[in-house]
Amino acid sequence: MKSESITYIQAKNKLLSFNLGELLHYRDLIWLFVKRDLANSYKQTILGPIWIIINPLLSTGVFTIIFSVIAGISTDGVPPFLFYMSGNVLWGFFSANLNKGAGTFIGNARIFGKVYFPRLVMPIANMIFNFINYLMQTALYVVLVVIFALTGNSVHPNWLILLTPVLVLQTALLGMGIGLIVSSITTKYRDLNVLVGFGISLLMYITPVVYPISKAPLGLGSLLLLNPVAPIVETYRYAFLGSGAFHWVYWLVSVAVTALIVFFGLVVFHKVEKNFIDTV
Amino acid sequence: MDKDCVIKTEHLTKEYELGVIGSGTLRRDIQSWVAKKRGQEDPNRKIGAKDYEKGERFTALSDFNVEIKRGERVGIIGPNGAGKSTFLKLLSRITGPTEGTIAYRGRIASMLEVGTGFSGELTGRENIYLNGAILGMTKAEVDAKLDEIIAFSECETFIDTPVKRYSSGMFVKLAFAVAAHLDAEILIMDEVLAVGDMKFQRKCISKMRDLAIDENRTVLYVSHNMSTIQELCDRCLVLEHGKKVFDGDVDEAIKLYLGGEKDEFLMYEYTDDTYKDSVRHHDINLTCAKYNGVTSNLFVDDAKVPVELTWTYNADVEQLGLRIEVYDYRRYPITSFVLSDIGGGSKGESRSLRLLLDVSALVQGRYYTRYIFTTKRNAVSEPETVESAAGMIFRRWLNGTGAGKWQKAWGSVRSDGVEIVRS
Numbered sequence: 001m002k003s004e005s006i007t008y009i010q011a012k013n014k015l016l017s018f019n020l021g022e023l024l025h026y027r028d029l030i031w032l033f034v035k036r037d038l039a040n041s042y043k044q045t046i047l048g049p050i051w052i053i054i055n056p057l058l059s060t061g062v063f064t065i066i067f068s069v070i071a072g073i074s075t076d077g078v079p080p081f082l083f084y085m086s087g088n089v090l091w092g093f094f095s096a097n098l099n100k101g102a103g104t105f106i107g108n109a110r111i112f113g114k115v116y117f118p119r120l121v122m123p124i125a126n127m128i129f130n131f132i133n134y135l136m137q138t139a140l141y142v143v144l145v146v147i148f149a150l151t152g153n154s155v156h157p158n159w160l161i162l163l164t165p166v167l168v169l170q171t172a173l174l175g176m177g178i179g180l181i182v183s184s185i186t187t188k189y190r191d192l193n194v195l196v197g198f199g200i201s202l203l204m205y206i207t208p209v210v211y212p213i214s215k216a217p218l219g220l221g222s223l224l225l226l227n228p229v230a231p232i233v234e235t236y237r238y239a240f241l242g243s244g245a246f247h248w249v250y251w252l253v254s255v256a257v258t259a260l261i262v263f264f265g266l267v268v269f270h271k272v273e274k275n276f277i278d279t280v
Numbered sequence: 281m282d283k284d285c286v287i288k289t290e291h292l293t294k295e296y297e298l299g300v301i302g303s304g305t306l307r308r309d310i311q312s313w314v315a316k317k318r319g320q321e322d323p324n325r326k327i328g329a330k331d332y333e334k335g336e337r338f339t340a341l342s343d344f345n346v347e348i349k350r351g352e353r354v355g356i357i358g359p360n361g362a363g364k365s366t367f368l369k370l371l372s373r374i375t376g377p378t379e380g381t382i383a384y385r386g387r388i389a390s391m392l393e394v395g396t397g398f399s400g401e402l403t404g405r406e407n408i409y410l411n412g413a414i415l416g417m418t419k420a421e422v423d424a425k426l427d428e429i430i431a432f433s434e435c436e437t438f439i440d441t442p443v444k445r446y447s448s449g450m451f452v453k454l455a456f457a458v459a460a461h462l463d464a465e466i467l468i469m470d471e472v473l474a475v476g477d478m479k480f481q482r483k484c485i486s487k488m489r490d491l492a493i494d495e496n497r498t499v500l501y502v503s504h505n506m507s508t509i510q511e512l513c514d515r516c517l518v519l520e521h522g523k524k525v526f527d528g529d530v531d532e533a534i535k536l537y538l539g540g541e542k543d544e545f546l547m548y549e550y551t552d553d554t555y556k557d558s559v560r561h562h563d564i565n566l567t568c569a570k571y572n573g574v575t576s577n578l579f580v581d582d583a584k585v586p587v588e589l590t591w592t593y594n595a596d597v598e599q600l601g602l603r604i605e606v607y608d609y610r611r612y613p614i615t616s617f618v619l620s621d622i623g624g625g626s627k628g629e630s631r632s633l634r635l636l637l638d639v640s641a642l643v644q645g646r647y648y649t650r651y652i653f654t655t656k657r658n659a660v661s662e663p664e665t666v667e668s669a670a671g672m673i674f675r676r677w678l679n680g681t682g683a684g685k686w687q688k689a690w691g692s693v694r695s696d697g698v699e700i701v702r703s
Contacts (some may be wrong), residue, residue, distance in 0.1 A: 006281060009373060009382040029413035036399045036410060043401045111397055115390060115414055116373035189309070274376040278296060 023118050033125035052136050056092060060085045067210045076212045076243040077154045082144060086237040087209035089141050093134040094175045094229060095200045100126035101179015102196045105187045105276050112277060119273040123180060127172050145240055156242025167236050174228060174258045180265035184272040187279055208234050212244050225250040228257040281383055286466060286498045287348040291380035294366050295337040340366040342522045351496040355513035355530060357537050362519040364502045368468050386465030389415055400444030404435055404454055407443050411458045425461045433457035453480055460487050470502045485512050506534050506610045538611060545672055546571045555670040563595040563666040564653045578675045585637040585674055589651060598624040601654040601663055608692045609646050643686045643694050644676045
């Protein structure tokens, strides 16, 4: 931003007038928010950042006991702990993005009401914060995969691992996209806030996190794969563990849906951000 | 836009929806909508509530046009709800206008509430970076000014302590220091100086003035504190009901805002309660206040102020007391004339009282008066106010006193009682 440039404020935002240059100018702010969130999350806790790793380990442990040991759901021959961890890590990343994205306007109303900066800074900073958590969990996950593979378990990482950065990005964008839409609507209708909480846990059950898609009856399996998160989780697991299959047609559909949701999310967000403070 | 012009607004209007905005839940909105379609009464309207019809709007700022030039220090004053803060919010892009446009040149540093972005867990130093970034600085810009900011904040000792351990004063100082060092062409402040100690307030005001004069920055300042407005600003806008009613000289603006319409009156008849405070027992009804035998409310040198008050009794009253309070142009109380017993009267009776007020200690300027009547229920009880009314204005003029021409900043009361002690 040059110091002599003229800024115009008008009554209506143009539908697609995103100001990327401005966002770029605030990149330091994005990093500082990430740093702040990291500092805030684990200050005055005994275990500190170790919680990031304890979380998925605990929930994976519980999943293993309930779904594998008690319910006896098949994991396609893959060690159950790895199977659930794969889904858990990626699902955790997705739901964190959705959750935080959905709280963008309401959660930050105070600061948004006092000072202007591009509102998108917040969801982007959240996304990066979640990504850092995800990376730490993935490091642990990769170590476990290697250990299991070396000890002769049926684990077969394959070339699709090269696709995982794309999958992770897609997960982040999809979560944030839905989050932005929810956030924009909740400035007027708080109902969705309630829905998000249990909506996410319901969504998890129609996503192959705790079961392989191959165990679903044929027609139902295809239906489940239309859920845009499902092909991501399934492909991600296939890449690391070699269980399941790469349903590339469904995945491409999911990519298209993600793109649509992100686009729609940005448009709605942009429309709401200007005056939301009057209604929130 | 003109080259020298840094802020220009055209037909700027901001409307707010009155009553309940939406009803908060989708279900109720649909209910209301269905009812409206069927021509039924809205089931979600509060019964008997004096609420506004849905869709009715409140205009916080209407057709506001202003042009502000580089280096101007503009004060904005007006009663609560006049649209001052709305204007600053529109300017700092916290909310958007309903109609009209704003164009501004360069960057705006807005200090609507300093320290909003502070995070308790981070240290003072980290918060400087965070707050700076929120206000639009890059890390490099903060780096360059870090030492200056820390020095200005007077928080050196605690700069590496989490700010949650700061006192509220330190918090504000640090926050203000960041904002004041932002390389913005336009600085917006909304009552930020209300916090912090006097010494720091002074420092902030002179910093703002220096920035405006030395570096040609533009300052917009909203406050109810007229003395800071006078100290800082060289131009003043008065807003009322969302409209600009005055734009120009600071003293004129303050006079207009504080003065009201009784400014030149020599007599005022109280026909309604506009200038009266409500009191619990309204035993006295002041009907008229006037100056006797003068043709102007300007009192020169030793001239006394001849006041005549006329009132009626709404109840039997014994031991009526009267206090005439005197305020200066900022509406700070300066002194009072107290009469503890001016007799009494019985219900329905009417009475007049003539007084001469010795105001020779007051320096030149404009003074506001209030008339407060009190009664004592019995010998030991505290006096109770039975009538309280704003009074008339008088002006003072001194023809060259020993101390030379008196300056406003020296105070409102002239003290002659000093002598040199020879040892």
